Structures are given as C-alpha cells and as structure tokens.
Amino acid sequence: MTTTPITLPAQESEEHRALRDAVRSLCSTYDFAYMTATADTGGYPTELWQAIGELGLIGVNLPEEYGGGGAGLQELFIVEEELAAAGCGLLMLVVSPAICGTIIASYGTEEQKRRWLPGIASGEFISAFGITEPDAGTNSHNITTTARQDGDDWLLTGQKTFISGVDQADAVLIVARTADEKTGKLRPALFMVPTDSPGFTSTVIPTEVKLAENQYQLFLDDVRLPSDALIGTVDAGIQQLFTGLNPERIIATAMATGTARHALDKAVEYAKTRNVWGTPIGAHQGLAHPLAQCEVELQLARLMGQRAAALFDGGDWEGAAPAANMAKYAAGEISAKALDQAIQTLGGNGLSSEYGLARMFAASRLPRIAPVSREMLLNYVAQNIMGLPKSY
Template identity: 65%
Template sequence: MSFVESDERQALRAAVSSLAARYGPAYYREKARSGKYLSELWTEAGELGYLGVNLPEEYGGGGGGIGDLAAVLEELSAAGCPTLMAVVSPAICGTVLSRFGTPEQQRRWLPGIASGRQIFAFAITEPDAGSNAHNITTTARPDGDGWVLSGRKTFISGVDVADAVLVVARTEDAGSGRLRPALFVVPTGTPGFEAQRIPMDLVSPDHQFGLFFDDVRLPSDSLVGEPESGMLQLFAGLNPERIMAAALSSGSARFALDRAVEYAGQREVWGVPIGAHQGLAHPLAQIKVEVELARLMTGKAAFLYDSADAATVRAASVDAGEAANMAKYAAAEANVRAVDQAVQTLGGNGFASEFGLGAAIVTARLGRIAPVSREMVLNFVAQHSLGLPKSY
C-alpha cells in the first residue's frame, strides 16, 4: 500500500472534480428542494465512465477497485454534490453481481450499472430487525420453477430512480430447515412490489422508501449466485458500503471546511481576517487533521478490500471490515465537526442558502447513523479488534 495515490487515481480525482464543479452545490440544492434526482450529473458521470470504475471491463466498467469508486464519490461530495446512489448501485450491488452473479445476470445488469443507465437499490433494513440482520423476516420460498417473496423493508434509498432492487431475504435450508440469507434481484415494476416514500426532514435528492412484498413471484434466475452463498455476498457488499460512506463523509467534510476557510480568510473584523484569530484557526486546523486521518483509513480499507478476490473475500472480510468500520466512523465524526465549525465560522451566513451549509447539518448527522450506527461500529471494534466480550 502506498500513501501516495497513483497518477491514474489522481487524474481520476481531477477529472471528477472538474465535472462536479460544473454542477456544484447550487445545482444540488435546487434538485434536493424540488424533490428531483441529480439525473444530469449522474448521466454525464456514467457516460464518462466514472460510475463503473470498479466494475469489470468486459461489462463496460473500468476494471479498477472500490478505492477508485470511493475517489469518485469523495470528489463529487467535495464539490457539493454527494449522492447515496453511488454507494448503493455500483458499489454494493455492482460488486455483488460482478462477484457472485450468474453470467446471464452479469450480462443483463452490469453494463447498465457501469454506464449509469440502470440504477440498483439495496434492501436489507427492516422495521423490526434494526442492526440485527439475523432478525430479518422477509422470506423467499420455492414455488414451482421460481420463488415467492414476502415481507417488508424500510429506509431504502433511491427506489424512485431504481430499475431494480437487490433484496436480502431468507430461504430455508433443505437439509437443516434453518433460515439463511439469500439475495434476489427484483425489478421495481414486478407485480406485488410496492414502494411508499417516507416523509423526511432531510433535504436530499436521495429519497427514502418503505418496501412491501406481497407474494411477489420471481423467476428462478432472480436468485444471485447459490443459496448457500448469501452470507458471503453480504460480506462482499457491506464493506464497500462502509468504505463508500466514509468517502462521502470525507468529501462532504472537505466541502464544509473549504467554505469555512475561504470565509475566514476574507471576512474582516477589527481590521484583520477572522481566520487570524486562534479561536477560529485552531478548530479548523483540527478538523483538517481529522479529515486527513479519516481519508487515510478509508484508503487502507479500500486497499485491503481490493486486495482480496472473490475466493478469499471471507478471510479478508475481518481485516477489511475493521478498517472499513473505522473509516466510516472517523469520516462521519469529522464531517459532523466540520459542518458544525463551518457554520460557527460563518455565523448567520452559515444558515444562508448562498453558502449551502444549513442543510448539511442534518445530512452530516445522518452519517453517524447510516449505513451502520457509530455504536455498532464501536461494538465491532470492541469485540473484533480489542477482544472484549460481545455485548449484544
């Protein structure tokens, strides 16, 4: 692992940053407030190949790793255009399908995901399961030559723009009778599939939905991989989710810090820029340190994950999982502090639409909760990194 990114990675960052700058925070806010998605930016990013940098070249991707896609999302976020669907569609769903999908599933879905022309949502969270995925009650039972899916999900991002949803359900093991996780591709137009938008105070172009599966009939080829590989597929998808969440938070923290530094260098009180006062300079400097540390851990997590192939992903999941969880935790905390200090630096202007920081207070706070709460991250570190007894 190198602490200096390759020339190719740096060029990718520069290109994405240039693209996102043409849209910027004003574009993002207009879309969020009007209830629309970042369709123009998403489409152009897909056409330029940025959304599929982590996917196989044979399906239109760039042949890179999750570290490349994390760089894309970080630069989008740093330019004021974060999007959760970059976490969900190419990172989680694209990774799972490229590693475990059948050849037909890969041919059908991966080119669209790589180009951005097709978007996947990911459905694991349930109202009564919380952080305990073992309590998932959505089930899929064999029926003739297909499956019947029943259950519900909640807080599922981007279903309004998705062509299909990768659903985590449970199937019965024929030998033991025990339920085990399995993943299914469910096109959003499938009969019996219903999505209801959840009203949120969060101002974001990425909307949240509750999903209902009322005996949804699926063909046999909707099952991803083999029934017994469901847990392995989750390992393959959830670590990229945490890495991408860290990239989004790190980029968003950079955006807030840049706004604060620019303002502190220009705004004068008593004849000098307010950034000359240590009461503002030191907190901003501390945030710079915290953001860079979070970025380093994100890079480490991506390196560990990308170093493992499909055959060794289970063995690598512990090391990559530790780094991915730590990166997500560190970046979320840095983002909350960055936005808070940026608003404090700007004073009343911190809530003015011109500067785009007011709405970021809520979105930054979301990073402490999703895709995994900081308490569950600390549980993971306490148990797996420190060897303490499991507390839940």
C-alpha cells in the same frame, strides 16, 4: 480469493490525480447549487448521473469485460469523494456499483453478470439495495422478509424501510431469508427484484434531510421471481452479503469525507477573508485551532478509507472489514463535526441561505447513523478487533 499485500503510496499516482481532476472539472457544472435546486423542485440529479456515466465513472470499479472500468474501490472512492466535496455526492453511487455491482460481479452467474453489470456500469440500469426493515433496525438477524420456493420460482414476502433511490431504480437487490431444509433455520439470500414486479410497491418516507435522492418503504406481497433472480447460492448468504456491505461502508466513507471537505472549504475561505477586529478571523486561535483539528481528523479518516479500499481491491476482504468499519466511524464523526464547526465559524452567516451550510446539517448526521450506526461500529471494534466480550 488470492490476496495481494498492499502498501499505500506516499503520494497519489498520476492516474488518480487525473481522475480527481476529471471529476472536479465535471463539478464546475454540477455542484452544490445544482443539487439544492434539484432537491427543492423534487427532482433527481439525472443530468449528473448521466454525465458521470458517459465518462465511465459509475462503474469504474467493475470488470472491463462487463462494461466497467476495470479499476477498483480506490477509484470509486475518488469519484464519490470529489463529487461530495463539490456538494453533489450521490447516494446511488454507494448503492448501485459499490454494493450491487460488487456482489453480482463476485457471485453472479455468467448470464447474470452479462445481464446486469453493463447497465450498472454505464448508469443506464440502477439497482437499489434492500436490507433494512421496520422491526429489525441494525439487527439483520431479525429480518423477516422471506423467500420460499414455489416450483422453479421464488415467492418473496415482507417489508423494507429506508431504501435509497427506489423511484429511479430498475431493480432492488433484496436481502431475504430462506429456510434451511436440514435445520429449519432461516438464512439470508439475495434476490434481484424488478421494481415493476407484481406485488412490489413502495412509498416515499418524508424526512427533514433535503437531498435529491429519496428514501422509501417497500412492500413485497408474494412477489414471484424466476429461479435466476437468486444471486449466488442460499448457502453463502452472509459471505455474499458482506461482500457488498464492506464496499458500502468504504464508499459511504468517501461521501462523508467529501462532505466534510465541502464544509471546511467554505469555513476556511470565510475565515481568511472575514475581518472584524483588524485581522481576518482565521488568525484567532479560537477559530483556527478547531478548524485545524477538523482537518487532522478528516485526513486520518480519508487515509483509513483509502486503506480499506486498497485492501479490498487487493483481495484481502477479511483485512478490509476492520478498516472499513473504522473508516466509516471516523468519517461519520468528522462529517458532523466539520459542518458544526463551519457553521460556528461563519456565525450568523452560517445559518443564512447564501452559504448553504445550515441546510446540510441533517445530512451531515447521516453517516453517524447509516448505513450502520456509530454504536454498532464501536461494538465491532471492541469485540472483533480488541477481543472484548460481546455486549448484546
């Protein structure tokens, strides 16, 4: 891909500000209260998903000729961040258009692009993404889900765990491994697996994270797929895989920074109005300084996320990788820190149902764990950016 040098503007463009305003306007209807009510009833935020689809915001990063908005990750970053800042961030926005849509747009055949991308862009077709396995964890080299050829078909066998939104997905882009005929070694390959395929089953994973989007364990028992279920080639698996994983980290950054903004907004508003010593508690440095520190770290994480998105959109995928990893690390840290400080700022009210902060606690930890842990992100920075010896 041809790369284009990028320079982040000092101010957002009018188009980007208008995009933020459009999402904020939508969130006057679909907000934190909507998401918590949906989660508490075991539902899915279908109305919100359909609403952003009708506005053309789900596939804003996908090519126009396949029904997308013709923009990029910078625009999808804005959409996800503003949704999360309103308390209604969507995991499947990270997964379906950012990971799966990008991979298909980059490596799919013309027929595959026309089959799947318009639906992904409109939100009418949802694709989940399956890479994590029970015994592999963050070590994707230990993936044991295998694909073997049977005539013109493929047969997939294995397990996946902590896969988002399978109950709403029409298909799952599965990372499996195929045998290299020359070396006998296994290499990654990507397959689109319809969720109604014979031999494909899923079970929900109970968690303490109260979200309207659930996690699932998948079982693939000789799932038979046609030859055109393979995305790209078996020879470019790693390259294809990271074409989707870097956008995942970038849009996950947007969700985490939006979540931090949501928590800080509640804390700041409370600190401006709560008065118990003759002046608002926000005037006291014991609260003002920690909140200010969170704001500084939040803005730095946002900038790195925006830089990663701009690099990716400019075609510099190699340069986008370090930025995406550092942005994801910084966003995960401030997501947890901002909520912790927000709860501390509100004192006892921080634990009340009225303000909704305490129920966000488990979710605020997610960006430090998934889609890649903070420890593996630090390993990446140490080894690939700083040139330190590999530790594992």
